[in-house]
Amino acid sequence: MKETAPTPESFQEIAAAADRLLAGLARLDDDDIAAPSSLPGWTRGHVLSHLARQAPALERLMEWARTGVETPQYESREARDAEIAAGAGRSAAALVSDVRETAAHFQHTIETLPAGAWQALIRPFTGELCTPRRILVIRIRELELHHVDLDIGYGCADIPDAAREIILADVLGYYAEAEGVPEFTLLDSAGVVLGRFGTGGPDVSGTRADALAWLAGRSGGAGLASTAELPVLPGWL
Structure with missing residues (x-):
């Protein structure tokens, strides 16, 4: 289970991944957003809706770490899926704005989380017991791989080395225990x-x-x- 330290460098990796994604989205119109992604059953709109809604969901885990009050990432898988579907059909402008605003809010949250909260134990939707350091891995992984899933000319070979190594270690860790x-x-x-x-x-x-x-x-x-x-x-x- 990969975790990464809450350093300026790791924060910058997440900010840079969001910037790369947003730069790629700038040229997409409503028809592009409604087209299929490379994920079965999901349009590009579903992918962007997921990324936008994931940011506050991860912030709920950081609130758990900050306060000690258990705050689940999602109420249930059904609630998560319904939230993604509800936002997937919006216009390109609305979805891109949502991704941008939630990414900025997430960035502020990680950069201002108190030092002690980074040592707290939380449990993401995937079930593992971890510290908020795991959230940093989850977010960089989701930003980069879902950027690939959008099928807009960005592949795994385009992921910068530092981000790729974080994600690769995470996936290898999963298979080591699966x-x-x-x-x-x-x-x-x-x-x-x-x-x-x-x-x-x-x-x-x-x-x-x-x-x-x-x-x-x-x-x-x-x-x-x-x-x-x-x-x-x-x-x-």
């Missing part, structure tokens, strides 16, 4: 072992960007080489 993961060893293009799952199976190698895309379900393994048939991964998140 059930049903086949045996394989994952290496980068320089031969550095990124993860070893079990004691056998093929060696899978490629760029870190291609490895992330595959692990996160954003590709079928394009760009990767495998010494045997490419393993079939269980679903991630």
